[in-house]
Amino acid sequence: MFGRDTMLLVAEPSLGQDEKTALADVIDSGWVTMGTRVQAFEQAFAAMHEVADAVAVSSCTGGLHLVMQALGIGPGDEVLVPALTFVATSNSVLYAGATPVFVDIESLDVPIMSCADAAAKCTPNTKAVIVVHYAGYLADRDAWRDFADQRGLLLIEDSAHAVGADRTSIFGDAAIFSFFGNKNMTTAEGGMVVALDPGVLDRVRQARGHGMTSNTMQRLNGRMITYDVTMLGYNYRMDELRAAIGLTQLKKLGGWNDKRRVLTKTYRALLGKYCPDLSVPFSRPRPSAHHIMPVVLPQDVDRQVVVDRLRDDGIQTTNHYPPIHWFSLYRDKYPAVHLPRTEDFALRELTLPLHPKLETGHVEYIARTLAKALTQ
Numbered sequence: 001m002f003g004r005d006t007m008l009l010v011a012e013p014s015l016g017q018d019e020k021t022a023l024a025d026v027i028d029s030g031w032v033t034m035g036t037r038v039q040a041f042e043q044a045f046a047a048m049h050e051v052a053d054a055v056a057v058s059s060c061t062g063g064l065h066l067v068m069q070a071l072g073i074g075p076g077d078e079v080l081v082p083a084l085t086f087v088a089t090s091n092s093v094l095y096a097g098a099t100p101v102f103v104d105i106e107s108l109d110v111p112i113m114s115c116a117d118a119a120a121k122c123t124p125n126t127k128a129v130i131v132v133h134y135a136g137y138l139a140d141r142d143a144w145r146d147f148a149d150q151r152g153l154l155l156i157e158d159s160a161h162a163v164g165a166d167r168t169s170i171f172g173d174a175a176i177f178s179f180f181g182n183k184n185m186t187t188a189e190g191g192m193v194v195a196l197d198p199g200v201l202d203r204v205r206q207a208r209g210h211g212m213t214s215n216t217m218q219r220l221n222g223r224m225i226t227y228d229v230t231m232l233g234y235n236y237r238m239d240e241l242r243a244a245i246g247l248t249q250l251k252k253l254g255g256w257n258d259k260r261r262v263l264t265k266t267y268r269a270l271l272g273k274y275c276p277d278l279s280v281p282f283s284r285p286r287p288s289a290h291h292i293m294p295v296v297l298p299q300d301v302d303r304q305v306v307v308d309r310l311r312d313d314g315i316q317t318t319n320h321y322p323p324i325h326w327f328s329l330y331r332d333k334y335p336a337v338h339l340p341r342t343e344d345f346a347l348r349e350l351t352l353p354l355h356p357k358l359e360t361g362h363v364e365y366i367a368r369t370l371a372k373a374l375t376q
């Protein structure tokens with residue numbers, strides 16, 4: 001049915017005529033960056049996530065960096081982070097001149113940062129904690145809010161995987177979302193920052209445009225031809241083309257996330273039937289955007305053999321994630337880090353295809369092929 005030429009991909013963006021039309025409209029308008037579409041995208045995203053405001057940025061990574069600065073995190077501060085995440089999470093801590101402190105996951109079933117290990121790693125220098133909603137499954141709102149409040153820490157949500165998750169508002173001081181091409185909705189590259197304190201969001205908004213006190217459109221619409229620079233800023237702006245795609249994608253996100261939920265449920269049922277030795281994380285229901293489909297292989301299985309067999313049968317798989325403390329850059333800086341549960345999970349985890357273009361038949365094929373690959 002499938003093969004090397006027709007791979008079932010781990011992630012695939014859904015882009016079509018609506019996005020082409022939206023792009024053409026921007027080109028015809030003659031205004032290509034930081035205009036009304038960026039504002040409309042921010043407002044629509046904020047409304048969907050039940051917050052007052054949001055700031056669109058050029059990537060989630062840029063957004064994380066801006067949040068670090070806006071919250072006043074800097075040299076001498078320690079920031080608790082999981083190692084089971086994309087490297088951007090901890091890189092943002094390094095950008096700020098602060099120190100990432102790596103925390104283990106809860107368990108193989110709940111591969112989200114452990115509150116207990118985070119508590120054990122707090123020092124007088126701990127200033128903030130970044131929770132990651134791994135695979136789109138939300139970290140425990142009450143547990144993390146209590147954790148941060150009891151210790152007077154800033155709480156940041158790396159919500160790259162959790163765009164459009166079914167929830168009310170955010171629970172961190174700030175949350176940052178990704179619209180990279182493999183995410184639940186895409187603008188090719190792009191991100192969004194949400195914060196509870198409007199002052200934080202103001203600083204993020206100003207710093208995304210070089211720290212300038214006005215942008216080009218504001219100067220066009222006003223009488224001032226000059227501006228001031230009152231803080232160190234960057235160019236982390238979003239452009240009108242991306243915002244136009246984002247507005248279009250946002251309208252479809254709810255339907256896509258519903259499809260992801262149904263496909264995940266189907267996976268769970270079929271993997272339970274065909275691959276009983278496999279474990280599927282998050283066995284107990286929790287709110288999720290169902291971003292990816294991670295499974296944990298039995299301990300004695302050679303993962304590379306499984307990857308190769310699936311690939312020969314037209315199924316792409318990936319790994320989320322190689323732990324950050326194993327990367328050369330980080331190993332050289334922090335050689336003593338050892339996180340047993342994260343390491344066990346990372347060595348056995350395999351990510352199966354999950355995106356709204358898949359159908360139940362594909363999931364059946366993937367589950368059966370995986371069962372064959374595991375028994376051969």
Ligand SMILES: Cc1ncc(COP(=O)(O)O)c(C=O)c1O
Pocket residue numbers: 059060061062085086088089132158160161177178179180189190191
């Ligand atoms: C958990 C996590 N954080 C941050 C990022 C960075 O997102 P972006 O590519 O939009 O900078 C990603 C992207 O894959 C991610 O998965």
